[in-house]
Amino acid sequence: MIPASFDYVAPTTVDDTVRALADAGEDAKVIAGGQSLLPVLRMRLAAPTKLVDLGRIVELRGVREDGDRLVIGAMTTHYEVQRDPLVASHAELLARATDTVADPQVRHRGTFGGSLAHADPAGDLLAPALALDAEMVVCGMDGRRTVPAAEFFQGLFTTALRDGEILVEVRVPKYTGWHAHYEKFNRVAQAWAMVAVAAAVRVEGDTIAEARVGLTNMGSVPVRARGVEEELVGRPATAETIRAAAARAADGTSPAVDGNADAEYRRHLARVLTGRAVTAAVGA
Incomplete structure (x- = not known):
């Protein structure tokens, strides 16, 4: 089946993304790796008027240290999380869970943040994020806010993300030696x-x-x-x-x-x- 027609934008900054979502209203959809959204579009279970692609936002990618925490960009792919030495040293559980996600093709395209924001209870990264007391940094027109994992997942495919907000990064305490x-x-x-x-x-x-x-x-x-x-x-x-x-x-x-x-x-x-x-x- 062919998806319904929609407008497409690919901002290069978080601020531009938030503005694009605000302009489009509630009929907009965000696409990260697309592993969950594209099948839904093809089956016409969703028909957004605008698709906002996060793929060109460089600041949403990568893993870095920030004091006693790791910061994982929402657009960091599963493949990158699997192989990152910081994740292996300080958050081994995330690496091991990511090893089980789908297949190599999906792990090269799917994103860490996209999986968490999708909030499928059968998804492999939600329970590790909860167990490790991860914090989700989200951004909207009112700025950024931090949501603990225990409050972020609210129900079946439902998170604390408000209309017009995107997941920017995930902050994970270091579990060095665990x-x-x-x-x-x-x-x-x-x-x-x-x-x-x-x-x-x-x-x-x-x-x-x-x-x-x-x-x-x-x-x-x-x-x-x-x-x-x-x-x-x-x-x-x-x-x-x-x-x-x-x-x-x-x-x-x-x-x-x-x-x-x-x-x-x-x-x-x-x-x-x-x-x-x-x-x-x-x-x-």
Whole structure:
């Protein structure tokens, strides 16, 4: 199917982008890598009057350090995140989760910020961003503001982005010396996660000093597995500790029921995958 006709603009600055969105009103759409939007346009599930392309805005690309944080531009591709040495050193969980995103073609075109702004609960980067307490910097006509990941994801394909705002960058605290793993379960290679678990841990000696665990596709938004974290912290990094903690992975979750799995099966997967993810992260 051919998309409905629309006007197209490709600004070169964030300010010009915000003005273009303001001029176009609510019928405008932003395109980043296009991996989610283009299929929707082709099926005419969306018919914007104007498409605003972020691809020419240089300031939205790249990874840099800012004190105790990494700053990842919203238009940085998955491929670039996968291979960036700063991400590998200070936010290993993001690199490991990005490794599982779709296929190499999509990772070369799809963008870090685009995935987060799309807010698909089965997307692989939402739970890691939540687990790592990332902050989203967004920009609109009223200027820039910072939104914590816990407040950014608000529902199915819904974020805290207001009309006329774009995601500019993501600020992630450094987790230098932490170890991480992303455990994903899907029916076929390169498919969306039926359930996945993002785990990052810091071990001192034989003890788990800190732990962060996020769940993918266990609700309409990514979920922080607080019960698992509580059971891990301060305890020995053993198989017994991990097994007891993983039993709490599904606490407080509301997984969807669809053609892939019912809610109880997803809860079972969350417990199993949490055990695997934490075990891989601590090397137990």
